[in-house]
Amino acid sequence: MSLKLGDTFPNLSMKTTWGNLNLYDYLGESWGILFSHPADYTPVCTTELGAAAKYAPEFKDLNTKLIGLSIDPIADHEGWIKDIQEYNKLSGDFPFPLISDDRTIATQLGMLDPDERDSTGMPLTARAVFVIGPDHKLKLSLLYPATTGRNFDEIIRVIKSLQLTAHHKVATPQNWKSGDKCMVVPSLTDEQAEKRFAKGFEKASLPSGKGYIRLTPDPSQS
Known part of the structure; x- marks a missing residue:
């Protein structure tokens, strides 16, 4: 199997x-x-x-x-x-x-x-x-x-990541620890992310001009 x-x-x-x-x-x-x-x-x-x-x-x-x-x-x-x-x-x-x-x-x-x-x-x-x-x-x-x-x-660490990402539209980057910033998943538009994440998000400026890296505070933290 x-x-x-x-x-x-x-x-x-x-x-x-x-x-x-x-x-x-x-x-x-x-x-x-x-x-x-x-x-x-x-x-x-x-x-x-x-x-x-x-x-x-x-x-x-x-x-x-x-x-x-x-x-x-x-x-x-x-x-x-x-x-x-x-x-x-x-x-x-x-x-x-x-x-x-x-x-x-x-x-x-x-x-x-x-x-x-x-x-x-x-x-x-x-x-x-x-x-x-x-x-x-x-x-x-x-x-x-x-x-x-x-x-x-x-x-x-991976249990915390799995549980976090099961309930929030985020992914966790390399070496992530509970409380660190998370990445907004690509399936969310900026408008959807603004509504979902009360603390907002920041977008990385990249040579490609593509805004696919968006960081938001850990949504499980109050």
Whole structure:
């Protein structure tokens, strides 16, 4: 299965550290991030899961639920979580479930890394990231090799951008952060933009004479 942006994400039946879950029921009306890691009890994954747990309150503030996945049994997940908490100095209950996959989900979603294999020669899961909207559609996908850990600051940043642009007629430029100026989308005329953006917009003067770069203050900021 090859998922494209805008496709409806499958309603997965999942065996997890929180029991058997249905993806749509788990997400409810929230945004969701399903992310995979190659294997339990591995060093880079331990830092990533720790980072995701530390960011859990911020994801909650963004109405976004997390769920992890690897091809490991529940017992290994549960034991590894203790290592994650110890290494990353975390306390309390682990804030999101981990899926135990028999490669069914990983194969279905194209998450397997052909260059990383277990002791039996079977491929491991890559570091995939799927962002799912409240409408259950795929909003963003990232695929990292097993050797490269993810940047959770960037994942937070893109969630904020996705949520902003879902509700306002703007796009976010390179390195945008919440509160920075945004770009008015080309589909709006100047007259429409003047009506929509109370704080107005500024137009860049370019050699072409075309007024396609229009900046407006972040419309989500009061």
